[in-house]
Amino acid sequence: xxxxxxxxxxxxxxxTSLFAWDYGIASDQHMDKKYIVITGCSSGxxxxxxxxxxxxxxxxxxxxxxxxxxxSLLAEATERGCQxxxxxxxxxxxxxxxxRALAQQVEAQLGERxxxxxxxxxxxxxxxxxxxxxxxxxxxxxxxxxSQFEINVIAHIDVTQALLPLLKAGRGTIINVSSxxxxxxxxxxxxxxxxxxxxxxxxxxLRIELxxxxxxxxxxxxxxxxxxxxxxxxxxxxxxxxxxxxxxxSRLLTYSENMVKTSSQHGFPAQLFADxxxxxxxxxxxxxYYSIPFKASLVIALHRFAPNKLWDxxxxxxxxx
Numbered sequence: 001x002x003x004x005x006x007x008x009x010x011x012x013x014x015x016t017s018l019f020a021w022d023y024g025i026a027s028d029q030h031m032d033k034k035y036i037v038i039t040g041c042s043s044g045x046x047x048x049x050x051x052x053x054x055x056x057x058x059x060x061x062x063x064x065x066x067x068x069x070x071x072s073l074l075a076e077a078t079e080r081g082c083q084x085x086x087x088x089x090x091x092x093x094x095x096x097x098x099x100r101a102l103a104q105q106v107e108a109q110l111g112e113r114x115x116x117x118x119x120x121x122x123x124x125x126x127x128x129x130x131x132x133x134x135x136x137x138x139x140x141x142x143x144x145x146x147s148q149f150e151i152n153v154i155a156h157i158d159v160t161q162a163l164l165p166l167l168k169a170g171r172g173t174i175i176n177v178s179s180x181x182x183x184x185x186x187x188x189x190x191x192x193x194x195x196x197x198x199x200x201x202x203x204x205x206l207r208i209e210l211x212x213x214x215x216x217x218x219x220x221x222x223x224x225x226x227x228x229x230x231x232x233x234x235x236x237x238x239x240x241x242x243x244x245x246x247x248x249x250s251r252l253l254t255y256s257e258n259m260v261k262t263s264s265q266h267g268f269p270a271q272l273f274a275d276x277x278x279x280x281x282x283x284x285x286x287x288x289y290y291s292i293p294f295k296a297s298l299v300i301a302l303h304r305f306a307p308n309k310l311w312d313x314x315x316x317x318x319x320x321x
Contacts, residue, residue, distance in 0.1 A: 037061040040129030042069035045273045052274035054082035063091040093155040103162035121170025127156040128177045134188045136249045152195035171214035180223045184303045188256040223296040224267045268293045
């Protein structure tokens with residue numbers, strides 16, 4: 001079962017965020033507290049977003065899977081003085097019972113904090129947890145393919161279904177974290193792209209289905225960033241793919257490894273993702289899609305309007321394939 005940790009001290013208070021003034025809104029100290037669930041907060045986008053919003057007086061229910069991740073997240077929140085705005089919940093979102101336990105614990109905490117009867121409101125959900133596995137389609141293990149869909153698609157729907165009563169009560173916002181790969185499929189990442197294409201298709205349907213209930217659905221499409229997801233994937237894939245290093249896909253595998261190293265060193269800062277989430281939550285009419293950084297929007301537009309043959313030719317030249 002999922003377990004929860006909540007702060008017991010209220011001595012510290014979050015500092016006012018300068019980011020509030022970027023959008024012409026009042027200081028965090030004068031904002032009514034709102035509540036958000038963010039999955040996948042052990043590292044990367046989820047972690048930085050949880051800390052950023054907690055610093056801005058949101059109360060964040062952050063999911064992690066390991067005790068070490070909980071301790072690390074709590075330590076950084078304490079350094080920032082926002083630990084009182086953080087509830088850390090152990091939850092593997094691929095486990096249905098743990099997802100249901102997550103929803104029950106969030107509802108219980110909201111009810112206690114707001115001291116109201118009926119269904120307490122939840123203001124936002126960020127479906128961020130995800131996994132990536134890169135391999136040519138011919139070589140990918142079917143279990144790895146299933147795992148990407150289980151985590152990147154099915155688990156997000158499970159979490160959304162479990163929290164929808166609270167989100168409806170709060171007329172909240174659902175933010176699904178996709179990728180530029182959710183618009184553009186590339187060699188090596190075809191399986192990952194397929195899972196993100198599926199998530200975006202479900203998001204499009206969900207956006208219309210939930211509109212009468214006042215629940216907004218937004219998709220963020222980040223390009224590569226210096227987070228752990230692809231490096232972890234590369235480490236896990238290495239034993240299986242090593243036997244193919246000198247095979248017909250050797251050039252693609254080498255290119256993929258170099259791209260992982262490049263993105264880990266030169267990708268856009270994760271804080272931009274957190275700022276984009278804040279912008280969406282503060283907007284009265286957010287767009288359906290946000291591609292970050294801006295150059296990602298240009299790549300998506302180029303892919304959309306370029307003839308397929310021209311795109312394929314350019315890609316093969318780039319890959320020397």
